[in-house]
Amino acid sequence: MSAEQLPALVVVAPLVAAPVALLARRALPAWMVATAACGFSFVAALALAVQVTSGGAVSYALGSWPPPWGIEYRVDVLSAFVLVLVSGVATVVAPFAWASASAELERERLYLFYALYCLCVAGLLGMTATGDAFNLFVFMEIASLSSYVLIALGRDRRALLSAYQYLVLGTIGATFYVIGIGLLYLMTGTLNMADMAARLSDISSTRPVLAALAFITVGVSLKLALFPLHLWLPNAYTYAPSAVTAFLAATGTKVSVYVLLRFYFGVFGTRIVLEELPMSQILLALSVVAIVTASLVALWQADLKRLLAYSSIAQIGYITLGISMASREGLTAAVVHLFNHGITKGALFLLVGGVALRAGHAGFDRLQGLARTMPLTSLGIVIAGLSLIGTPGTAGFVSKWYLVLGAIEAGRWWLAAFIVATSLIAVAYIWRFVEAAYLAPLGGATPRAGEAPAAMLVPAWILVAASVWFGFDTSYSVQGAARAAALLLQ
Amino acid sequence: MTDSQLIAAALAVPATGAGLVALAGRWPDARETLTLAAAAALFAAVLALLPAVLAGARPELIAWDLLPGIAIAFRAEPLGMLFALVASGLWIVNSIYSIGYMRGNKERNQTRFYACFALALAATMGIALAANLLTMFLFYEALTLVTWPLVTHHGDAEARSGGRVYLGILLGTSIGLLLPAVIATWAFAGTLEFTPGGILRDAGLSRGALAALLALYMFGIGKAALMPVHRWLPAAMVAPTPVSALLHAVAVVKAGVFAVVKVIVYVFGVDALAGSGAADWLPAIAGFTIIAASIVALRSDNLKRRLAYSTVSQLSYVVLAAALLTPLSVAAAALHIAAHALGKITLFFAAGAIYTAAGKTQVSQLDGIGRRMPWTMGAFAVGAASLIGIPPAAGFLSKWLLFQGAASAGHWLAIAVLTVSTVLNAAYFLPIVHAAFLREAPGGEPAHGEAPWPIVAALVFTAAATLALPFAVGVPLGLARSVAGIPPAGISP
Amino acid sequence: MSQDEGRYWLDRPENVAKLYRGLWIVGVLLVLADLVVHRHAEAGFDGGFGFYGVYGFVACVALVLAAKLLRRAVMRPEDYYDR
Amino acid sequence: MIAELPAGLILVAAGLALPLLPRAARSPVAAAAPLLAFAQLLWIGPGYVLEKDAFGFTLQLVRTDRLSLAFGYIFTIAAFLNAIYAWRVREGIEPPAALVYAGTALAAVFAGDFLTLFIYWELSAVASALIVWAGGSARAYGAGMRYMAVQLGSGMLLAAGAALRYAEAGSLAFEHVGLGSPGGALLFLAFGIKCAFPLLHNWLQDAYPEASATGTVVLSAFTTKLSIYALARGFAGTEMLIWIGAAMTAFPIFYAVIENDLRRVLAYSLNNQLGFMVVGIGLGTDMGLNGAVAHAFAHILYKALLFMSMGAVLLRAGTVKGTELGGLYKSMPLTAGLCMVGAASISAFPLFSAFVSKSMVLVSAAEQGYTFIWLVLVFASAGVFHHSGIKVPFFAFFAHDSGIRCKEAPAHMLVAMALTALLCVGIGVFPGALYAILPMPVDYVPYTASHVLAQLQLLVFSGLAFSWLKRRGIYPPEMRSVNLDADWFYRRLGLRMARALAALLQRLFDAGREASRQLGEAGAALLERLHGSEGVLARTWSTGGMALWAAILLAAYLLLYYADKVDRGFIFLLILPFLIGALGLWADSRRRDDD
Known part of the structure; x- marks a missing residue:
């Protein structure tokens, strides 16, 4: 196994693990295979990250057909960064899933769950690693289809409806995307993204290309739940099994952001997207609206899981806001927030999963005085919540720092003010948890069974610790993001 | 130990202390011993740092880069040393007091109390010794968070709503205003390092931009309680009195004005700011706060609330002094941090002693209490005298320097504010002294004596220190002058 | 009045009158002394005959009359400031 | 040591x-x-x-x-x-x-x-x-x-x-x-x-x-x-002090005449005596300064003596109000006598202390050509005798008998008063000792026939004026009262203004708080209507509705891209929030109709 094969190996491991898990037909071996595959991918992704940092992008031609004829797997600093996030979160969530999914799903269907989980991981990793636009669509479908089913596995009967809605919208998104790709193929005659970019530079203002841009933008926006195309997300996150929510919240939308970045900066190029078309203004407007409305909606939610889902929409708004700045600081902010928010939200959903396990669901009536019965869970939620707010000493702070810095360097004081002001809405909705868990007397509906099992608590706390760690040690996250930003702006 | 290690120790000792206290929670005696030991060790560490700083050295400890180009770094400079000395020294006294108070009032959750207290001191040390704005901001926020459980200690509805205001204003201002100011400073100056002469001097900012940035800082540092962001301070009075005494009269609020002075001296630069005229509005705001808060104090019957508003007013003395932008007034600002700390902690100690011994919280209940609690009320009188500015209690000296600074700046508004506020200070403090010593106690009340001895010992000690400070002013004044860039023997009549 | 009325010389109005007349006599004598003693003038015009006597008397009467006017303007009940 | x-x-x-x-x-x-x-x-x-x-x-x-x-x-x-x-x-x-x-x-x-x-x-x-x-x-x-x-x-x-x-x-x-x-x-x-x-x-x-x-x-x-x-x-030598001092000598005596509390009378006369010293300082001459210092020296003693005697009266009779006193010489003859020594001293009778001190200020004023000032000072001297020299002892110890019978002052008080009186007289009789400690060389002889005669004339005729006014019933009777003075400005006017101001501010604050509370509640209500759990932005939409959005957005993008003007982006930016808001409110109102 050599370094050139790593881009493929990262994807192939979970892809292969899925049928294996399916064939095992029993929960435990399926789980073990899935976990091992995720772990392997994580290690491979880390190795890739080291390599691309020192040696530049790694390219692997699938089936030895050289690009642009064959399918190219191409990993640069940005994709390595996302690969590490996705495979890392997958590895952490896998052990959690053992306890969580066992409690939420029927035992005989568990092996199915792990197979789907592997597929979903493989899809997301594939989307990130591939350098081929159509191959990306294929992986997108793999990830999407598996996640529809994963969501539908949720205990609540509303999970099915949510999954169905997600399916319809996800399919629309994928269709839009593939229409865009088709148009581009028509115009350029290639599906390799790097090649496409080179050929597009002359014809970028033609109507088919612009139409392709519109289709791809809307399609990917649906996937990453950009306002106002976010409506599928709250229910999907709320009613999916806890492990699925945590994994998808941490990675799913982030990979879509990656795709958007790829196409805007890597395929279409900054000149057309940001200079000739008002994309940055539109993205700015949508991000601003997303942040405000989603944060405010979160404020009034009666269920912590749903609250966090809306918070995710708002946080995605911050990421797209960073993209809309199209500056070094802005893109750094976007990429680093993609990473930090993935960790933070993953941690929160894992912890909420623990609450849901004990209480059935995470409605605020179940949280009264929770700190007394589940002190570690409560503390974890508060710490990760601080990261969500952007308190210094947490990962979220770093993101906010670069976002505000980007706004100030662009001379947009109102935007800086807006960012900090909306952080305060986050203070308010996290405060609701603090008030319920720490200040309210023990409620009648509050679970009294004690802490979640260690198998759930430990993964959750790994991510909590990570969201603090990356608030203090930014050498990986910020520098990786800064390199990625530099790469995108080349 | 090297000086860098001492800095590390100053941060680590209270943090470790907090952990040990939490572990020892089951054995109250061990827990309290650990608190005292941590306090003593911390004070020793800070004291050991002092000679080098007095000799002109600036020991450093650079931990690691938090963001590319911005390190978590610490440096012992005069102003920070002064603050660290005051906070760590008073922690010892306050711990003794706490033992008496918490046991005397049979408070619950004492382990959490002592652990959070130690954490608060660790955060305070971080603020005091921070070498750059980001490090300071980090610990500033940490201080807000670790003191919140102390504010809401009682856990009842009142504590909850107080805690809400506390956290809301402190987090709101720091995230909403201070953070953008820090980031903007980074964007303009390319560094966040505290540097004598300021780092924004060569940033080429216009007067208006500087003024706006200064405003972000001044109101963003909510702990300095400049009106209208002062409301958290009276709200924090729901906390047990030792918390009010050390944190809301010394550590937290001084962290605020300390940050104000740091920002003015080391970020903007006194001369640069004076030359730009961008701070012209600040003395007016500080002056307004001084007067308005005094009037509110005058009208408050609740003793702790009166003291809280007095603190709001006194904090603005420091802000005013720094805002006058003269060497003497900057020295006054630094010195007033120490002087007010000693005086106000004494007053809060006394308030807590009254509550513990007599269960009284209102000024109107204090008739004749001086005869039952002569030590307590005597100490109260000393603390009050210091804050009014009556010599030789410590407050007079900083007030005098402040006058000199105002005079050298020709700032008539400041002079008028100082004069009027002195009269107002007297008007809200002296009736208490009068009631305690010169009025008859109402009949039919259960007799009581002094509070438990640790309480009385602590408050007598701080009162004595208040009186002694001006006579042993060499170290604090030397540090204060050093901040202002005045040579050690710079002032003589 | 108690039983000691009349025991004191001053209690009798005629004695007070005697005192009053005596004072007038002293005054007149003092003024007349101006004829004998040379008073040097301090301010120029005060060397005149009986200057101090006249000035003193007039000044005091004026003082009292003016004070009576003042009282009309400024007198208030004893508890004025307590209300 | x-x-x-x-x-x-x-x-x-x-x-x-x-x-x-x-x-x-x-x-x-x-x-x-x-x-x-x-x-x-x-x-x-x-x-x-x-x-x-x-x-x-x-x-x-x-x-x-x-x-x-x-x-x-x-x-x-x-x-x-x-x-x-x-x-x-x-x-x-x-x-x-x-x-x-x-x-x-x-x-x-x-x-x-x-x-x-x-x-x-x-x-x-x-x-x-x-x-x-x-x-x-x-x-x-x-x-x-x-x-x-x-x-x-x-x-x-x-x-x-x-x-x-x-x-x-x-x-x-x-x-x-x-x-x-x-x-x-x-x-x-x-x-x-x-x-x-x-x-x-x-x-x-x-x-x-x-x-x-x-x-x-x-x-x-x-x-x-x-x-x-x-x-x-x-x-020293600041001319403004001369005028201030002259005013000080003059105006308090009017108040002293109508004041009922005898210790307050003495306080007014204290104020008046300070005026002489201030004038002396303002003159700034050797003699003026010497006069000021000497008068301060003498003044401390006789004023103490007068306050001591009134203190003794207060101790024994329980009051020092002119309206309630009278005839106390019968009970406290020694106190009365010592009080009269003080009265003679403050009035500058020859052989009493002020005679040798105050005159230096007057002479110096006259020498410097401040004739008007000199006249004021002489007037004030007569006035001093009038209220401190006569009124205080008269209303306390003489006047009509109040019927108060009390003990003589205690021995230690008498001793203190006697010592003080001795010093008053001593200074009056042997001025040289006082002159010897004055800051400037002294070139002044108090006891000239001219000076003694002038002073006696002044004092006797002001005494006569008192007696005459008293016998004619013109003299204002003692009355229980408070006399308004400059302190009215802060004790009444200032206080009332401050209270009014505070009430006004309070009302403003309350109104502001109430307004902001209502505004906040209205804002929160609006926000909650849009974002609350049942709000249009928080509701689960139908699948078709969601898909509709995707179509709208796609159409908007295409429209924008094909409109060649890049600036259209701003139009979009402006329109979008309104579009969303309108749509939301429309949906909201429809829902309400359904209910």
Whole structure:
């Protein structure tokens, strides 16, 4: 196994693990295979990250057909960064899933769950690693289809409806995307993204290309739940099994952001997207609206899981806001927030999963005085919540720092003010948890069974610790993001 | 130990202390011993740092880069040393007091109390010794968070709503205003390092931009309680009195004005700011706060609330002094941090002693209490005298320097504010002294004596220190002058 | 009045009158002394005959009359400031 | 060791130690300390300087010269006499406060720099306020608070003036200042408040009569004379002082005539006597300054004597109101006699102290050509006799018999009064001793036939005026009343304005708070309607609705891209929020119709 094969190996491991898990037909071996595959991918992704940092992008031609004829797997600093996030979160969530999914799903269907989980991981990793636009669509479908089913596995009967809605919208998104790709193929005659970019530079203002841009933008926006195309997300996150929510919240939308970045900066190029078309203004407007409305909606939610889902929409708004700045600081902010928010939200959903396990669901009536019965869970939620707010000493702070810095360097004081002001809405909705868990007397509906099992608590706390760690040690996250930003702006 | 290690120790000792206290929670005696030991060790560490700083050295400890180009770094400079000395020294006294108070009032959750207290001191040390704005901001926020459980200690509805205001204003201002100011400073100056002469001097900012940035800082540092962001301070009075005494009269609020002075001296630069005229509005705001808060104090019957508003007013003395932008007034600002700390902690100690011994919280209940609690009320009188500015209690000296600074700046508004506020200070403090010593106690009340001895010992000690400070002013004044860039023997009549 | 009325010389109005007349006599004598003693003038015009006597008397009467006017303007009940 | 100490600190130390001593030892210590200080002053003499590093400054704690020593002598003497007078007062806050007050005033006189002066200035203010409070009544509390406020205000002005002075002159040395600079003006104001300049005077008449019988005596000696000293040191020859001083001599006597509380009458006359000294300082001539110092010296004694006698009356009769007193000579003949010695002294009868001191100021004024001032001063001299010399003894001891029969003053009071009276007469009879300690060489002979005759004429005819007015029934009767004075501006007008202002502000704040609360609630309600759990933005939409959005957005993008103008982006930016809002509200209203 050599370094050139790593881009493929990262994807192939979970892809292969899925049928294996399916064939095992029993929960435990399926789980073990899935976990091992995720772990392997994580290690491979880390190795890739080291390599691309020192040696530049790694390219692997699938089936030895050289690009642009064959399918190219191409990993640069940005994709390595996302690969590490996705495979890392997958590895952490896998052990959690053992306890969580066992409690939420029927035992005989568990092996199915792990197979789907592997597929979903493989899809997301594939989307990130591939350098081929159509191959990306294929992986997108793999990830999407598996996640529809994963969501539908949720205990609540509303999970099915949510999954169905997600399916319809996800399919629309994928269709839009593939229409865009088709148009581009028509115009350029290639599906390799790097090649496409080179050929597009002359014809970028033609109507088919612009139409392709519109289709791809809307399609990917649906996937990453950009306002106002976010409506599928709250229910999907709320009613999916806890492990699925945590994994998808941490990675799913982030990979879509990656795709958007790829196409805007890597395929279409900054000149057309940001200079000739008002994309940055539109993205700015949508991000601003997303942040405000989603944060405010979160404020009034009666269920912590749903609250966090809306918070995710708002946080995605911050990421797209960073993209809309199209500056070094802005893109750094976007990429680093993609990473930090993935960790933070993953941690929160894992912890909420623990609450849901004990209480059935995470409605605020179940949280009264929770700190007394589940002190570690409560503390974890508060710490990760601080990261969500952007308190210094947490990962979220770093993101906010670069976002505000980007706004100030662009001379947009109102935007800086807006960012900090909306952080305060986050203070308010996290405060609701603090008030319920720490200040309210023990409620009648509050679970009294004690802490979640260690198998759930430990993964959750790994991510909590990570969201603090990356608030203090930014050498990986910020520098990786800064390199990625530099790469995108080349 | 090297000086860098001492800095590390100053941060680590209270943090470790907090952990040990939490572990020892089951054995109250061990827990309290650990608190005292941590306090003593911390004070020793800070004291050991002092000679080098007095000799002109600036020991450093650079931990690691938090963001590319911005390190978590610490440096012992005069102003920070002064603050660290005051906070760590008073922690010892306050711990003794706490033992008496918490046991005397049979408070619950004492382990959490002592652990959070130690954490608060660790955060305070971080603020005091921070070498750059980001490090300071980090610990500033940490201080807000670790003191919140102390504010809401009682856990009842009142504590909850107080805690809400506390956290809301402190987090709101720091995230909403201070953070953008820090980031903007980074964007303009390319560094966040505290540097004598300021780092924004060569940033080429216009007067208006500087003024706006200064405003972000001044109101963003909510702990300095400049009106209208002062409301958290009276709200924090729901906390047990030792918390009010050390944190809301010394550590937290001084962290605020300390940050104000740091920002003015080391970020903007006194001369640069004076030359730009961008701070012209600040003395007016500080002056307004001084007067308005005094009037509110005058009208408050609740003793702790009166003291809280007095603190709001006194904090603005420091802000005013720094805002006058003269060497003497900057020295006054630094010195007033120490002087007010000693005086106000004494007053809060006394308030807590009254509550513990007599269960009284209102000024109107204090008739004749001086005869039952002569030590307590005597100490109260000393603390009050210091804050009014009556010599030789410590407050007079900083007030005098402040006058000199105002005079050298020709700032008539400041002079008028100082004069009027002195009269107002007297008007809200002296009736208490009068009631305690010169009025008859109402009949039919259960007799009581002094509070438990640790309480009385602590408050007598701080009162004595208040009186002694001006006579042993060499170290604090030397540090204060050093901040202002005045040579050690710079002032003589 | 108690039983000691009349025991004191001053209690009798005629004695007070005697005192009053005596004072007038002293005054007149003092003024007349101006004829004998040379008073040097301090301010120029005060060397005149009986200057101090006249000035003193007039000044005091004026003082009292003016004070009576003042009282009309400024007198208030004893508890004025307590209300 | 003692020689090293500032003399004032001896008294301060004794005062602070007093409460710790056994009761029997307190009065002797209180009397011995001033004697010790007096001896120390005699011993060190003029030209002594003591510098110490303190508070980070080099302070000139002691600087003796003839001017400061003259005040030093009389302050220690006064403190001694006070101690005798208050021999029986051993409890409470008054005895220590009295010693600390005297000591700090004494120390202030020897301060060589403004910082030292400020420190003692403030301390004497606080100590004296405690003495007012020791009066014990509710009125004493109020008066004490006002007194404290005024005194501390004066102290702050002093600090500010000194700081400005330092900025102007680069030195804090307490030398001649003059009015030429802002710093000088503030110092002038600071001294002026403490000296009870017209319109700044009411703290004196307000507070002194509210102290105890013994307390008022102590108060009368130091505060104002300290400021006379400070004016003499810093503002000698400032012409404005002449006019201020003349006004001071004149206006209080009108109030003295109609005042009922005899101690308040004395307070007004104290104010009037200060005027003579101020004029002398303003003249600035050798004789003027000598007159001011000599008059201060004499004044402390006779004013103390008068307050002592009224104190004795208060102690025995329980009141010093003119309306309630009369005929007390029958019960307290010795007190009455000693009071009349004081009255004769203040009235400047030949052979009594003021005769040899005040005249120097008058002569100096006349010599300098201030004829009008001279006339005012002569008028005031006649007026002084009128109210202090006649009115006080008359209404207390003579007038109509009030029927009060009480004991004669206690022995220690009589002794103190007798000693004081002796000094008054001694100065009057042997002026040379007083002249010998004056700051300037003295070239003045008080006892000329001309001077004696002039003074007697003046006094006898003002006495005659009193008798005549009294017998004709023109003289205003004593009445229980409060007379409005300059303090009305802060005790009534200022207070009412402040209250009105506070009420107004309160209402404004309340209204603002209410308005912002309503606004906030309305805003929150609107936000909740849109974002709350049932709000349009939080509701789960139908799948078709969601898909519709995707279509709308796609159409919008295509439209935008094909419109060649890039600026259309801004149009989109503007339209979008309205579009969303309109859509949301539309959906919301539809939902409401359904309900």
